[in-house]
Amino acid sequence: MKISRRVASQRSDVAPFEAMETMREAAALEAAGRDIAHLEVGQPGEPAPKAALEAVRSALRDPLGYTVALGLAPLREGVADLYRARHGLVIDPSRIVATTGSSAGFQLAFIAAFNPGARIAMAEPGYPSYRQIASALGLTPVGLPVGPENRWTPTAAMLDAAAAEAPIDGVLIASPANPTGVAATRSELAALTGWCATNGAWFISDEIYHGLTYDEPAASALEFDNDAIIVSSFSKYFAMTGWRIGWMVLPEPLLRPIERLAQNLFICPPHVSQIAALAALSAEAALELEARREVYAANRDYLMRMLPELKLGGAAPCDGAFYLYFQLPDGAPNSKEWCAKLLHEAGVATTPGLDFDPRRGERTARISFAGSPEEVRKGAERIAAWAAKQDY
């Protein structure tokens, strides 16, 4: 008998998603009877809007079979309308693709736009799955370290520097960003999309936190680059995380490749979620969702006021999304240990910065304020009481 080659592949050796690991650990503590304040995942405290749930109830009367791979036509038209309303852009619905969450969007974009070995530049800190999906698909993530000195946003100069080492094939920017909440300004977006056009690199714009801004609305990369690849989702603003439904806006050269890939890799996004998403785009849902944005805004203001008591400093400006990304106090243990102690000793789940920044995340952590005001207040009060007892 030969030596077995039945081992896991090298490319499956991706890092775990710590936010999910924390969620699992928190669930285990809860199963053992502990009360946990959940400030770890970007999980809106409220369910999908009422209109979406009502649409699902009605749809259960009909068989919910496969849909075409790109999604139901009215949903694609509804998303096109959203771009007209939010950005004044007229997008042909044929360029819009419904996806099984933004997760499927990133997979499709990475496979369709890049050959193995391609280098994709992205902010560090950033959403951890960008790196892991890229690695699993044979791409090379190139981290662009951002911080307060550049408003946590990559610059064209950073891209020049990265490209001097080896060509950059794609640039992936989230605005508003996870974990920092920072939204790129119009001039920053123009500079970054311009760099990509000049250098023949794809621009991938993660716009899943659009709609969740607290000052001015976020700009879409499509306002600056008609060939940008947009990845977005109903998870955050529309509060539909568990429904796994999102969308892409595609440049013409990727339309057919992504249709073929979607047919084979996903068949179609969940039919029931497409129906829910369509109703979530209604005017009725908009009223409900805007009221929720006010709740996030109040959570954000509350946390900002609490920062000194929480003994957390160096927080990134939170223009949007529902995250607070901060420095741990001097003398505190590293972030994984700090988060574990906070979970076990104070019953508050947060996410260690290592998820977002493999190089500097030992000194940072993320709080999500997507939950209810009660949950956020409970968590913050527990952190404050616990922080007061630490000897640093």
Add this chain to the structure above:
Amino acid sequence: MKISRRVASQRSDVAPFEAMETMREAAALEAAGRDIAHLEVGQPGEPAPKAALEAVRSALRDPLGYTVALGLAPLREGVADLYRARHGLVIDPSRIVATTGSSAGFQLAFIAAFNPGARIAMAEPGYPSYRQIASALGLTPVGLPVGPENRWTPTAAMLDAAAAEAPIDGVLIASPANPTGVAATRSELAALTGWCATNGAWFISDEIYHGLTYDEPAASALEFDNDAIIVSSFSKYFAMTGWRIGWMVLPEPLLRPIERLAQNLFICPPHVSQIAALAALSAEAALELEARREVYAANRDYLMRMLPELKLGGAAPCDGAFYLYFQLPDGAPNSKEWCAKLLHEAGVATTPGLDFDPRRGERTARISFAGSPEEVRKGAERIAAWAAKQDY
């Protein structure tokens, strides 16, 4: 300005899934007012079982957020119970992973078990997305031409021959198979899993048509190889295609790699679909689903009797699933043209064999009898009337 590298990747150059293309074309004809008999996709005519829909209605009262990546614990336990009931196997629920349909299962299996360039042997004809997913993920599908002479099932001798050219890293077998409906016998499965164990290759068993057999129940690869990778789904027997929910049973070495990959690539399967799937495993649902199997069996018998009138020959033995795979008559045009003519002239959607067999599929096509008896009868009568007018 440099020459733009903004083009689709080489690996995105996968073939379209013709069954989906036909579905799209049929939908266009329907939009133009034509009545179409749908015999093209494996789409059960009935919706998810009543218990599943009732569970969804109740669940809409609670927020449906992310679940842990591997799925809800009761669902994983319920699937473990299914293996006890169907196969007398005791599987630890920790080895069971809920997935976003079997599509996600194949992606996870391929990425976790194989490095780029790995050679995966599979039956030809076979489910077309195997090849396309494998190609998109940098793997090399190795087709094993099967036919009546080997009961449409690969043999160890074929694997020896394929391995003589270059090592085979994995073998993927569906039983019952799409498009042929052939179920591997226990001795065939034992021989194939044995070959993999001896040669250190992973055995991937697509068991999504389990439950849908018309003579004896299908055996699971787990009865012969505890390290087989099982990919299955609620789409077919449980009639939940559009819900995009399935499962895997994993060997120990792949548990953590696949958990990490699932966290990053999918976050979690749709929460609402997990709830529906759990209820679909209930005793109440089983009664309903067994009654439906009787309907498929009647559809199958009806089509078998109609074969001479349909002028279709060389049909594969249909032990299970809900497909009839047959030879086109001598003198008929190639399968893509034949299916297009049948769709446009007779209003019957079928799938050309090229989807399943790139080398010999010009002379074959597939009929799905997953629909209602009325749909199947309408389609068959139209084919018979149309066939009588053809000059071959």
